[in-house]
Amino acid sequence: MTDAADMNAAASTPMRDRLAAGLKRRHAREARFRWYGRLAIIAALAFLALLLGRIVSQGYHAFYTHTAAVPVYLDPARIDRSYPAGTNFEQLTAEQLLARWGVVDDAQGSKAKAMKSLFSSELKFRLAELVMKRPGLIGQTVPITTPFSDDADLYLKGEISRDVPSDQRRLTDQQLDWLDRLKAEGAVSARFNKALFLNGDSTEPELAGVLGAVVGSALMLLVTAVIAIPLGVGAAVYLEEFAPRNRLSELIEVNINNLAAVPSIVYGLLGLALFINWMHLPRASPLVGGLVLALMALPTLIIATRSSLKAVPPSIREAALAMGASRTQAVFGHVLPLAMPGVMTGAIISMAHALGETAPLLLIGMISFVPGVPMAIDQPAGALPSLIYIWENASERAFHERTAAAIMVLLAFMIVMNMAAIILRRRFERRW
Amino acid sequence: MKNTIHRAADGMEGGVAAASRVIAPVKIAARDVSVFYGEKQALFDVSLDIPDKTVTALIGPSGCGKSTFLRTMNRMNDTIPDARVTGRIEMDGQDVNDRSVDPVLLRAQVGMVFQRPNPFPKSIWENVAYGPKIHGLTSSKSELDDVVQSALKRAGLWDEVADRLQASATGLSGGQQQRLVIARAIAVNPEVILMDEPCSALDPIATARIEELIDELRERFCIVIVTHSMAQAARVSQRTAFFHMGRLIETGDTEEIFTNPRERRTLDYITGRFG
Numbered sequence: 001m002t003d004a005a006d007m008n009a010a011a012s013t014p015m016r017d018r019l020a021a022g023l024k025r026r027h028a029r030e031a032r033f034r035w036y037g038r039l040a041i042i043a044a045l046a047f048l049a050l051l052l053g054r055i056v057s058q059g060y061h062a063f064y065t066h067t068a069a070v071p072v073y074l075d076p077a078r079i080d081r082s083y084p085a086g087t088n089f090e091q092l093t094a095e096q097l098l099a100r101w102g103v104v105d106d107a108q109g110s111k112a113k114a115m116k117s118l119f120s121s122e123l124k125f126r127l128a129e130l131v132m133k134r135p136g137l138i139g140q141t142v143p144i145t146t147p148f149s150d151d152a153d154l155y156l157k158g159e160i161s162r163d164v165p166s167d168q169r170r171l172t173d174q175q176l177d178w179l180d181r182l183k184a185e186g187a188v189s190a191r192f193n194k195a196l197f198l199n200g201d202s203t204e205p206e207l208a209g210v211l212g213a214v215v216g217s218a219l220m221l222l223v224t225a226v227i228a229i230p231l232g233v234g235a236a237v238y239l240e241e242f243a244p245r246n247r248l249s250e251l252i253e254v255n256i257n258n259l260a261a262v263p264s265i266v267y268g269l270l271g272l273a274l275f276i277n278w279m280h281l282p283r284a285s286p287l288v289g290g291l292v293l294a295l296m297a298l299p300t301l302i303i304a305t306r307s308s309l310k311a312v313p314p315s316i317r318e319a320a321l322a323m324g325a326s327r328t329q330a331v332f333g334h335v336l337p338l339a340m341p342g343v344m345t346g347a348i349i350s351m352a353h354a355l356g357e358t359a360p361l362l363l364i365g366m367i368s369f370v371p372g373v374p375m376a377i378d379q380p381a382g383a384l385p386s387l388i389y390i391w392e393n394a395s396e397r398a399f400h401e402r403t404a405a406a407i408m409v410l411l412a413f414m415i416v417m418n419m420a421a422i423i424l425r426r427r428f429e430r431r432w
Numbered sequence: 433m434k435n436t437i438h439r440a441a442d443g444m445e446g447g448v449a450a451a452s453r454v455i456a457p458v459k460i461a462a463r464d465v466s467v468f469y470g471e472k473q474a475l476f477d478v479s480l481d482i483p484d485k486t487v488t489a490l491i492g493p494s495g496c497g498k499s500t501f502l503r504t505m506n507r508m509n510d511t512i513p514d515a516r517v518t519g520r521i522e523m524d525g526q527d528v529n530d531r532s533v534d535p536v537l538l539r540a541q542v543g544m545v546f547q548r549p550n551p552f553p554k555s556i557w558e559n560v561a562y563g564p565k566i567h568g569l570t571s572s573k574s575e576l577d578d579v580v581q582s583a584l585k586r587a588g589l590w591d592e593v594a595d596r597l598q599a600s601a602t603g604l605s606g607g608q609q610q611r612l613v614i615a616r617a618i619a620v621n622p623e624v625i626l627m628d629e630p631c632s633a634l635d636p637i638a639t640a641r642i643e644e645l646i647d648e649l650r651e652r653f654c655i656v657i658v659t660h661s662m663a664q665a666a667r668v669s670q671r672t673a674f675f676h677m678g679r680l681i682e683t684g685d686t687e688e689i690f691t692n693p694r695e696r697r698t699l700d701y702i703t704g705r706f707g
Contacts, residue, residue, distance in 0.1 A: 245513050315550035321511055322546070323563045323616065324539035333566075334552060 055411075059404025065193040065206060066148050066156040068119065068182060072096060072127065073141045079131065081138070089127040090116045093144075101181065114175055120147040120206045147195070148188075150205040150398035155179055156188060159397075170397075196405060200372040201382060201390070205398035208391075210409050212373045216286055216366075216381030217355060217413070223290020223377055224297060224354050229347050231294070232301030236343075239302070240309045241331045260299035267296040268360030276364060284365035287377040292364060293354040300350045308342025309335060341425040348421035352414050358385035384410045456483035459624060459654040460505060465519035467500050467509060474500045477519070478680045480673055484623075487646060487655045489669035489686065491662065493701065497678040498658045502626050504528075505656065506542040507535045523624070540567050542624040543617030548633050549609030551601035551616070556593050559601045559612055560584060563620035579619055587615035588645050607638025614645065618653070625649065627657040631664065643668050662702050666690050674698045 072093050079087045094115035098105060105111040123146040131138060147153070151170045154160050156179060166173050182188050200212030243249045271292030275281045281288050312335050320330035336343075361367060367386045374381035382390075384406065391403040460482040467475035475497040482488050490498040500509070507528060509515040521528045528538055540563070551559050560580040563569075570576040580597070584590040589611045593604070601612055610630055617625055627646070631639040646655060646668045659665050665672055666686060673683040674695070682695045693699045 313550075315546060315548060316552065318508070318511070318546060319550040319552065319613070320562075322506065322508060322539055322544035323566070324536050324620065325562075325566055326536050329566055338553065 055404050055407050059401055059408050061157050061159065062196060062401040062405035063193050064157075064190050065195070066153050066188055066190050067145050068148055069143055069145045069187050069189065070097060070182075071141050071143050074127075074131065074138045076139045079138055081135065084131040084135070084138075085128045087128065087131070089124045090119060090121070093119065093123060093127075097178075101178075111174075114172065115178060118149055118152040118175060118179065120149050121204060122147050122207055147206045150396055152179055153206055154398055156183070156190070196402065201369060201387060202371060203369070205394075205396045205402060208399070208402060210384065210387060210406050212370060213382040213384045213387035213406070214409065214413070215373050216289075216370075217383045217385075219286035219374060219377050219381065220289040220293060220383055221351055221355055223287055224293040225347070225351055227291065228294040228297040228301055228350070228354075232298050232347075232350075233305050233343055235298075236302045236305030236309065237331060237336060240306045241335065242327065256299050256302055260303055263359070264296055264357050265359040265363065267292055268363030270295065271360060272363045282378045282380070284368060284370065284380040285378045286374065286381050286383075288364050289361055289366050289381075289383060290377070292360045293357060296357065296360065297350040297354050300353070301346055304346025304350065305339070305343045308339040308346065311342065312338045337428075341428045344424045344428065345421050348417055348424070352417045352421075355414060355417070356385055356410065358389060361386050384413065456486050458482065459484035459523065460656075461520075461522045462501070462504070463520040463522070465501065465504055465517065465521055467497070467504060468514075468516040468518075469512065470514040474678055475504075476678045478675075480680055480683055482654065482656060483671060484654045485650060485652070486671055487650050487657060487669040488671040488673065489665035490656065490658045490673050490675060491660075491665050491701070492675035492681075494660075496675040498673075498675045499628055500678075501675065501680075502628055502656060502658050505624065505626055506539050506544055508539075508544065510535055540620050541622050542626060543620065543622040545610070545613050545617055545625065545627040545630045547629040549606055549613050551604070551609050551612050553600065553602050555598045556584075556601050556604070556612060557597040560615050560619050563616060567620055569620060583615040583619035584612075586618055586649070587611045588641065588648075589615055605638070607634050607641060610634060610638070610642060611645065614642075614649075618649070622653065624654045624656065627655065629658050629660060632660060639664070662690075662704075674701065676701070 070093060072089070073096055075092060078092055091112060094112040095105075097115055098111055103111060123144070126146060127144060130142065130144070148156065151160070152175075155171055155176060160169055160171060160176075162173070162176060171179075179188075195207055196209045198211055199207055199209030202208040239249065239252065271288060275288045275291055276283050281291075316334050316338060317330055320334045321327070325333065361383055366381070366383050367389060368380075368382075369390060370380050370382045388403055388406045388410065391399045391406060394400075458481045462478055462480045462482075465475060465478045466473060478497075478501055480501075490502060492498050503509050504517050504521055505523075505528065507517075509517055517529060523538075523541070526533065552562065557580055560583050561576050564576055564579050570579055581590065584593065589608060592608060593599075593612075601609065604612060610633075614625075614630075630646075631642050634642065643664065646657065649655060650670075657665075657668065669686045671683070672686040672689040674681045674689065674693075674697075676697055682689065682693060682698045684694075689698060690702055693702065699705075
């Protein structure tokens with residue numbers, strides 16, 4: 001009895017040692033792997049923080065802007081009552097300011113010109129509108145609020161420094177003095193940059209806004225969704241649930257997978273050839289953009305839908321069929337509703353992808369400058385990604401901070417869409 | 433009836449056994465049924481008579497073809513690509529594989545209960561009402577309510593769920609779910625109920641309840657049950673068919689199969705020597 005126990009102990013000790021040694025190795029490997037994972041996540045978060053931090057630090061200036069409040073004497077001698085819009089209101093304002101400050105202009109009027117360039121051309125439109133609406137004001141002095149020009153605004157935001165030699169900046173020392181004087185008089189106020197959200201694109205940075213591009217993108221996505229979602233889901237349901245399994249359906253499946261990997265610029269070329277050159281749809285319109293993006297989104301959508309249909313347990317399908325449901329009843333009554341969270345996530349992700357797509361838009365003309373806000377899907381329109389591209393390439397410095405702001409708007413748009421995806425998923429998710 | 437099954441009238445005691453002594457007409461007659469999955473043959477020339485208002489148990493080791501045979505009776509093999517069925521399966525003299533037979537209609541007459549409870553992820557009421565709804569068996573909501581209630585009562589579930597018909601069916605316990613699925617099947621008033629190992633995912637108490645239920649349902653339906661449990665076959669069935677390697681080895685009254693099998697392989701299987 002004791003002999004046997006001893007033998008057992010003798011036999012098991014080396015075994016245990018080996019096990020213990022191996023166990024140590026295994027634990028070390030696991031700990032190492034955990035650290036790799038943590039490092040990967042830390043690196044990813046650091047890059048994300050860097051990216052967002054850079055965009056926000058570059059772009060937050062674009063969300064506020066400076067306006068000037070100056071009195072203007074609506075001189076009857078300078079305003080043509082029959083055509084008030086033809087009045088050079090900027091000149092009028094600049095001259096009056098100079099006169100008030102006792103600055104004597106030269107023969108060429110270069111000081112008035114320099115003063116004029118501090119204000120946005122919006123000044124002229126506001127005054128013209130005012131006079132046209134209330135002609136009785138002519139001959140009186142009215143206070144008017146106007147945005148500064150982009151360069152003046154940059155100086156007031158502290159982005160143009162006096163220390164820079166004057167030939168390397170766009171404002172002269174004299175202009176900077178005037179801006180300081182306006183500020184000292186309390187005529188300058190900083191406020192939220194409404195123009196950024198309420199205006200379409202403009203060549204003047206202080207008047208340029210993202211609304212046109214946001215509406216353009218939204219219209220385009222609408223077209224994409226209306227075309228791609230029913231078509232993609234329908235195709236996926238047919239392929240997954242009804243199509244016979246044979247060579248042809250295999251070929252189609254392979255092709256769909258390949259199409260999902262086709263670079264988006266190729267879809268742009270296809271759209272150019274098909275929709276613009278052949279079907280003569282209006283160039284640069286959300287309609288064409290949406291059609292191109294729908295083509296691009298279809299393969300991804302079909303793949304996502306098919307995989308979520310596949311994930312529905314076969315027992316549900318069997319249950320419905322065994323109850324005497326027809327194939328269509330089983331699919332549309334049971335399988336598709338259960339696959340719905342996945343289908344919708346796929347749809348929204350592919351829409352978000354389409355929203356950020358730029359390359360195909362270049363080829364169908366959506367990269368051109370489009371002022372104003374599109375009102376229909378067949379009007380020329382911009383899109384958020386192309387607006388970002390245009391602004392980034394603009395020579396005016398004030399556009400750079402607006403580029404970052406437009407990127408923030410695009411990111412916000414995407415975050416909203418992804419949140420919608422999550423909420424819909426939660427809502428439709430059911431257990432089985 | 434030209435086809436009847438004459439049972440051995442001896443060696444049986446008790447109510448269940450007494451009932452099984454009744455000579456029952458044949459409900460389903462299978463003749464030389466073979467099933468192929470692609471190149472592979474899963475079932476070889478099975479001929480079997482299944483009597484009405486009786487529980488017939490199909491037993492045999494895993495992969496012996498008993499489930500495959502069960503699924504030929506409501507043409508569920510149609511849903512498997514590459515599956516091919518030959519031979520005749522006659523229900524009340526009509527070949528179910530005939531081109532004139534609509535599988536949708538057939539499955540309204542032949543209900544099925546699966547291995548794992550598979551209620552729809554909807555309310556209890558909707559689960560039971562589903563069949564009558566898709567087949568258009570009722571004309572009003574109140575009529576449908578009555579059908580749901582009586583099906584749940586017959587499945588012995590009514591008392592447990594009467595106050596939460598609108599609750600999700602997936603919230604029920606496994607045994608309750610399986611009884612719900614049975615209620616769902618009998619709500620369309622089928623003639624045959626096929627059960628594919630209905631208790632294999634259940635605990636002993638839930639199993640006992642299902643077995644009681646099967647015994648009650650026998651009075652109205654022709655029931656075919658596939659089971660892995662010898663004891664269950666012995667408890668619930670009156671007829672037993674033993675399958676092995678895709679062939680029907682032996683069939684007869686349950687009492688006889690379990691007490692005095694003719695085939696050596698049957699004896700080995702029921703005594704636990706293989707399978």
